[in-house]
Amino acid sequence: MIPGNTNAPAVTGALDDQLGGGSDSSVSPLDGALWLIRHGFAVFPTDHPGLDRCAGIGHGHDPATCTDRGKHPCVPFTRAHTLDEDQVRRSFGEQLRNVGVAIGGVDGPDGARLLVVDSDRPGAIEDAAAAFGYRHTPTMRVTTAKGHHDYYWTPGSLQLGNGLGALRGKFDGDVRGPRGYVIGPGSVHATGVIYELVDPEQPPVPAPAWLLTALQTPAAPSVPRPAGGAPRQGGVPRGALARLIAFVLDSRQGERNGRLYWAAQKAFQHARAAQMDARAVANALRDAATRVGLSTAEAEHTITSAYNSRNAQ
Numbered sequence: 001m002i003p004g005n006t007n008a009p010a011v012t013g014a015l016d017d018q019l020g021g022g023s024d025s026s027v028s029p030l031d032g033a034l035w036l037i038r039h040g041f042a043v044f045p046t047d048h049p050g051l052d053r054c055a056g057i058g059h060g061h062d063p064a065t066c067t068d069r070g071k072h073p074c075v076p077f078t079r080a081h082t083l084d085e086d087q088v089r090r091s092f093g094e095q096l097r098n099v100g101v102a103i104g105g106v107d108g109p110d111g112a113r114l115l116v117v118d119s120d121r122p123g124a125i126e127d128a129a130a131a132f133g134y135r136h137t138p139t140m141r142v143t144t145a146k147g148h149h150d151y152y153w154t155p156g157s158l159q160l161g162n163g164l165g166a167l168r169g170k171f172d173g174d175v176r177g178p179r180g181y182v183i184g185p186g187s188v189h190a191t192g193v194i195y196e197l198v199d200p201e202q203p204p205v206p207a208p209a210w211l212l213t214a215l216q217t218p219a220a221p222s223v224p225r226p227a228g229g230a231p232r233q234g235g236v237p238r239g240a241l242a243r244l245i246a247f248v249l250d251s252r253q254g255e256r257n258g259r260l261y262w263a264a265q266k267a268f269q270h271a272r273a274a275q276m277d278a279r280a281v282a283n284a285l286r287d288a289a290t291r292v293g294l295s296t297a298e299a300e301h302t303i304t305s306a307y308n309s310r311n312a313q
């Protein structure tokens with residue numbers, strides 16, 4: 001059983017074993033959440049893969065058919081996050097939930113903001129640092145199913161989002177800024193892997209200058225070229241598509257599918273008018289949507305719906 005959690009729905013097999021017992025600081029979502037709030041990280045409940053159906057909320061999200069389990073927020077996390085122990089004990093002790101860290105809800109030293117670098121494989125951020133001629137700066141790290149999350153402080157004066165900037169194409173992963181969230185230690189991935197703190201004594205350190213510079217360097221928008229030659233005179237299709245991609249990239253949790261659907265309809269109209277390859281447009285939209293956190297399946301479903309809608313014709 002989960003410590004202190006007699007009402008939780010039963011989980012079976014390996015998952016049950018992994019959730020039970022132990023004295024690690026991050027062995028269950030409740031343990032992880034308590035550790036997080038005691039260290040100043042605002043938390044909120046998310047879906048847990050041991051539940052029969054996704055507990056996540058969100059526009060355009062069907063809990064019964066969700067295929068990205070264990071990650072979706074149960075609350076509007078940009079507002080509904082907490083540092084309160086009683087609330088954490090209720091949220092994670094009385095129900096089966098993973099723990100999310102609301103990045104914008106964390107106040108760092110001297111007004112610093114939190115930034116989490118999400119490596120999709122072990123060593124990804126180390127390789128990116130090397131590609132820029134630097135060594136990786138060790139910091140608070142949480143291992144994930146595929147790689148790891150590195151927690152850094154960034155100056156409060158910087159407006160960093162979820163964009164990769166110049167890291168794009170040089171880094172296998174994502175970054176999460178103040179409008180984003182990550183799944184925290186003690187949580188269970190859909191594969192059964194537990195998110196774990198590498199060293200509970202290691203706090204976040206300031207992000208290295210090379211990383212801040214790279215993140216603030218605008219990336220070339222991934223807009224497909226018109227089929228068969230140069231952009232048209234006036235560049236209207238290219239510019240419009242770049243703006244639509246940017247619109248998708250600027251989406252928050254809860255509005256991503258709606259914004260993607262709207263942008264995709266417009267983008268397919270432009271593609272048709274400019275005789276561009278619809279597949280290339282769809283790929284660019286899907287890349288943008290997955291970058292803001294939609295699963296590939298969700299993004300493709302929404303893009304296909306938009307393509308087939310009357311407004312895209």
Ligand SMILES: [Zn+2]
Binds near residue numbers: 061066069
């Ligand atoms: Zn879900």
